[in-house]
Amino acid sequence: MLAFVVRCYCTASGEVAGVRVRFAPSPTGFLHLGGLRTALYNFIFARKHKGSFILRLEDTDQSRLVPGTGESIEDMLDWAGIAPDESPRRGGPVGPYQQSQRIALYHRATEKLLKSGSAYYCFCTPQRLELLKKEAQRSRQTPRYDNRCRQLTAQQTEEKLEQKLPHVVRFRLEQGVEPFQDLIYGCNRHEVAAVEGDPVIMKADGFPTYHLACVVDDHEMRVSHVLRGAEWLISTSKHLLLYKALGWKPPQFAHLPLLLNKDGGKLSKRQGGVLLEGFAESGYLPEALLDFITNCGSGFTENRMGRVLEELVLEFDISRITTHSALLDLQKLSEFNRIHLSRQIESESLRPKLVRELQAEVEKVYGEQLLDSEVLATGYIERVLLLRKGHINSLKDLLSPSYSYVWVRPSVPREQLCAISAEADAIALLVMGLLEPKSMFLTTEVLNGELRALQSQMKGTEYSSVMKLLRLALSGLQHGPSVAEMMVLLGPQESCQRIKNAVSS
Incomplete structure (x- = not known):
């Protein structure tokens, strides 16, 4: 399937060109792992084909907007290392990139559909629509609009408009939907007119619905490929009818399988545990998150831990994306983070x-x-x-707390050391004598050997008790890294000072 995509967008030299993809979240909540995954696949696809990655905020549902989320979404994409080429913040040649600032475009498209007869004014009240819904539920049927206002004559419509009655604009769904080829799900066709009433495309408040706005924007922004979640697959036939009615060539579609919880439940913006800002605040690296959310799914030549973004781009192949949902096991994220943190430390x-x-x-x-x-x-x-x-x-x-000793000196009463061994002073002198001539470049292996060798001079105390005493003097902790590791980390001078402080306190 990917070969078909490439052939459609090749220049005479054979270089892939013209690829433009978009991530179009609604700023009704903060970015979560599901949204990050959709953005990432779009970013990777754009980079793979030397194209452009667009961020567009779909904020036409004004009642559900959450202040600050639009800015936060772009902040998090920047943090994750997949910054858009065009966006509300960066601008670009086909802006603005916020739907609430593009209202005139949607009204022009609506007028075009009204003039061609592909759309019509609907004056049905919310009360009537609610009754239709309740009746359908009572009959155990799927609620749908009955297309009543389709039957209004031009004169009746004009009279109602003159009376300034509240109204919306609906798109006229027609039978005979043509099949389309999804780059992931293959041949698809949904006869939407058989199961749905005519959808609203322009609301009473003058804002478009998602269906009209995304079609208009994808056309105006010259989007070549739409990579979005599989939940939109069933709506694509409806969108293709809109493209046809407007006389526009549609982009190619690729619907990504869902990213689900380990138990198969859907990720939600309202789940605090999957919000990107929370992961960032908890110390997770963006590289680990990108590796993690791609590793649990498909679309790459192989799945392995430790991949960075450049490798993800190199190994990406859209034809390898399967229709199986990806299950997210958050318990594995820490291991991904450990791997990427170790790489960055090195x-x-x-x-x-x-x-x-x-x-x-x-x-x-x-x-x-x-x-x-x-x-x-x-x-x-x-x-x-x-x-x-x-x-x-x-x-x-x-x-x-287990690493507090690295940053602050512990306060250890002498009595605690003496409770471990009556030879605390002798042990301290021996160990300080061992450390004082040492350089800063001690190794754990050498120190372990030399501490073992001191045991012959500590006949009254077992080796395990010596280590317990030293660990307490160095860190104030009963458990933690080995004594040799602590000494190497703190350095010989600081280790001596802590042991001295402990036995003389």
Whole structure:
């Protein structure tokens, strides 16, 4: 199927050209993982074919708008690394990119449909429509408009308009819908006139409905391919009737299978646990989220963990997208984040950004507790990241209580150490004697060996108790990384100081 797409958009040189796709969310809620996935597939498709990725805000349902969500959606696309080429913020050649600012276009299209007889004015009151709905439900039928105002003569319509009666404009659905080829679901055809009443395309408030607005905008913005959720598949025949009535060539359609919860339930904007802003605040990397939401679905030569955006673009093949819904297991996200975080820590070009982020977070969380500014030094932060790489799932982990010892010195009463071993002073002297001549570049392996070798001089205390005593002196914790790891992380000088403080307190 993809070969067909490419042939339609090839230049004489064979280069794919003219591909324009759009992500068109409604700013009635903040961006969630389902929306991110739709945006990502559009972005990847555009980059794969050297095309343009458009963000358009479909805000014609004024009653459901949530203030700030439009700006937040674009912020989150920027954060995720899939910024649009054209958008409300960036502008572009076919703007504006917000439907509430394009009303004149929809009214022109509506007038065209009214003049051709493809649309008509409807004066049915909300009360009558509610009665129709209740009657259908009582009869166990699907509610639908009965097309009553189709029968109005031109004179009757004119009289009602002169009386300034409230009205909407409906599109006249016709029998004989032509099949269309979906790039994912194959040949499709929905005889909408047999199951639906004529749909409203222009509401009484002067704003268009989704069906008219998306058709007009996709045409005016020269959208070549519409990649959207499979829930819109059944509406596509209706949209194709609108294209035909307006005399416009439709784009090609590709309906993406749904992204569902692990239990098969639909993701919702109202689920706080799937909102992008929440993931960002929790310390998840955008690269991990992009990898995660593509890994659970289809459309790539293979599914493997650890892919970055460039690899996703390279491996994408729309013909590989199946019609099976993708199931999202959020419990696996932490592992994806650990992999991408480790990669960024290892990268000399990416690590400085992590260092700056961690410096800012440490200062914000611990504030006045940071008695020693050295813990904010770049070299120290880098050492922490490199030594804990693979042990942490996100930078936020390093701000948890179990890692507080990394940033602030613990207060450990001498009595606690003596309760572990009566030889606390002797153990402290031996270990400090071991550490004081050491350089900053200790290794865990070397220290483990040397700590083991000290055991012969601590005949009154078992090795496990020695480690327990040292861990408590270094971190104030009963559990955590090995003592050798702590010493390497803190450095010999700081380790000595903490042990000295603990035994003399």
